[in-house]
Amino acid sequence: MTPVRISIAAAVGSVILILIVLELIRGRRLKERYALLWLVTGLVLLVLSAWRGGLNTIAGWLGVSGYPPAILFAAAIMFVIAVLLHYSTVLSKLTDDNVLLAQEVALLRTRLDALEGAATPEVSPTPVERRAG
Amino acid sequence: MTARRIVAVVPAFDEEAAIGAVVSEIAELDPAIDVVVVDDGSSDGTADAAARAGATVVRLPFNLGIGAAVQTGFRWALERDYDVAVRLDGDGQHDAAELPKLLAPLESDEADVVTGSRFREGEDGYRPPLHRRLGITWFARLVSLLSGQRVTDTTSGFQAMNRKGIELFARDYPSDYPEVEATVLVLKHRLRLVEVPVTMREREHGSSSITFLRSVYYAFKVTLALFVAMGRRYAVPSEGAHQ
Numbered sequence: 559m560t561p562v563r564i565s566i567a568a569a570v571g572s573v574i575l576i577l578i579v580l581e582l583i584r585g586r587r588l589k590e591r592y593a594l595l596w597l598v599t600g601l602v603l604l605v606l607s608a609w610r611g612g613l614n615t616i617a618g619w620l621g622v623s624g625y626p627p628a629i630l631f632a633a634a635i636m637f638v639i640a641v642l643l644h645y646s647t648v649l650s651k652l653t654d655d656n657v658l659l660a661q662e663v664a665l666l667r668t669r670l671d672a673l674e675g676a677a678t679p680e681v682s683p684t685p686v687e688r689r690a691g
Numbered sequence: 692m693t694a695r696r697i698v699a700v701v702p703a704f705d706e707e708a709a710i711g712a713v714v715s716e717i718a719e720l721d722p723a724i725d726v727v728v729v730d731d732g733s734s735d736g737t738a739d740a741a742a743r744a745g746a747t748v749v750r751l752p753f754n755l756g757i758g759a760a761v762q763t764g765f766r767w768a769l770e771r772d773y774d775v776a777v778r779l780d781g782d783g784q785h786d787a788a789e790l791p792k793l794l795a796p797l798e799s800d801e802a803d804v805v806t807g808s809r810f811r812e813g814e815d816g817y818r819p820p821l822h823r824r825l826g827i828t829w830f831a832r833l834v835s836l837l838s839g840q841r842v843t844d845t846t847s848g849f850q851a852m853n854r855k856g857i858e859l860f861a862r863d864y865p866s867d868y869p870e871v872e873a874t875v876l877v878l879k880h881r882l883r884l885v886e887v888p889v890t891m892r893e894r895e896h897g898s899s900s901i902t903f904l905r906s907v908y909y910a911f912k913v914t915l916a917l918f919v920a921m922g923r924r925y926a927v928p929s930e931g932a933h934q
Contacts, residue, residue, distance in 0.1 A: 657755055657759045657866075660751055660752050660753065660755055660759075661751070661755070661759065661762065661763045661766060663752055664729075664749045664750055664751045664752060664763060665749060665763065665766060665767055665770065667749075667750065668747060668748065668749045668750070668767070672747075
C-alpha cells in the first residue's frame with residue numbers, strides 16, 4: 559500500500575499544478591489550447607494520488623508489486639512526454655507558418671520596391687545602388 | 692500564340708562573388724528570360740551584386756534554407772504568371788548555356804519537369820567526389836525503384852518546369868536537402884519528368900555545402916524523408932489551384 563504521506567504530497571503537488579495552470583489561463587499567459595494537456599495531467603495525478611485503492615489496483619494490473627507510487631511517476635512521465643510531443647507539433651506548425659510569412663514579406667517587398675521605383679531612396683544596410691524600377 | 696514567359700529562379704546565400712556572372716550569363720543567353728535572385732538572408736553583398744547585374748531580387752528577411760528559398764522563387768513565378776521557370780544555383784555550377792536543352796522538352800510538351808542530369812549517358816564533364824557519387828547513385832536507384840521510372844540524378848538542382856511544375860513547387864517544396872524529395876514529389880503527382888544530360892561546372896567560389904560528415908547525415912535524413920514522402924497521400928494539383 560502507498561504510504562499516506564506520499565499520497566498527501568502527490569495530491570498537494572497536483573493541486574498546485576492545477577492552480578498554477580488555471581492562474582496562467584486567467585492572466586492570459588497561457589492559451590487554453592496549450593493548457594488542456596497540463597490540466598488533464600494535473601487531474602490524472604490528483605486522482606491517482608488521492609484514490610489510494612485505485613493506485614494499488616492499477617499497480618497490481620501492471621505487475622508493480624513492491625512500490626505502487628511508481629505508477630504515479632510513470633503516469634507523470636507519460637503525460638510530460640505527451641505534452642512535449644504536442645509542443646513539437648506546435649513548433650513544426652509555427653516553423654512552417656514562419657517560413658510562409660517570411661516568403662510572403664519578401665515577395666511583397668519586392669513588388670513594393672518595383673512599384674516605388676527609383677523615386678524613394680532605399681533604406682538598406684548597405685546603401686549601394688539598388689535595382690531601379 | 693504569344694511567346695512563353697520564362698523566369699530563371701536563382702537561390703543565393705552569400706554568393707556575392709559568383710552571383711553577378713550567373714545573372715549576366717542568363718541575360719546573355721536570352722534577354723527575354725527574367726532573372727529572379729532569391730537572397731536567402733545573405734550577410735554579404737549578394738543582393739546588390741544581383742541587382743547590379745539586372746536581376747529582380749527577392750530578399751528573404753532571414754535565412755530560410757535552400758528549399759524555402761527556391762520555393763520563394765516558384766511562388767514569385769506563380770504570382771507573376773510565368774509559363775516556365777528554370778532553377779539554377781547561385782554559385783555558378785549550373786551553366787546557362789545548357790538552358791536550351793532543359794527548355795526543349797517543355798517546348799515540345801513532352802515533359803512537365805525537366806532535370807539536368809550529370810549521369811545521363813554521353814556526358815562526363817564534372818565528376819563529384821566518390822562519397823557523393825555513391826549518395827547520388829543510391830538515391831537514383833531508390834527513387835527509380837519506388838517510382839517505377841528510371842532516374843539517374845535526383846540530387847540535381849538544375850531544373851526547368853512548366854506551369855504545372857510551378858504550381859506544385861509553389862505549394863509544396865521540401866526544406867533541407869530538397870532535390871531528392873522534390874523528384875519524388877513530381878513523380879507522385881504524376882507529372883512527366885524528363886532528364887536531359889548536362890555538364891556541370893566545379894564551383895568557382897566557396898565550397899559546396901555538402902562535406903563528408905554532412906553527406907552521411909544527408910543520406911539518412913533524405914532516405915527517411917523519401918519513405919515518408921512515398922507514404923503520404925497527395926492530391927494531384929488541378930489547374931490554377933494554389934494556396
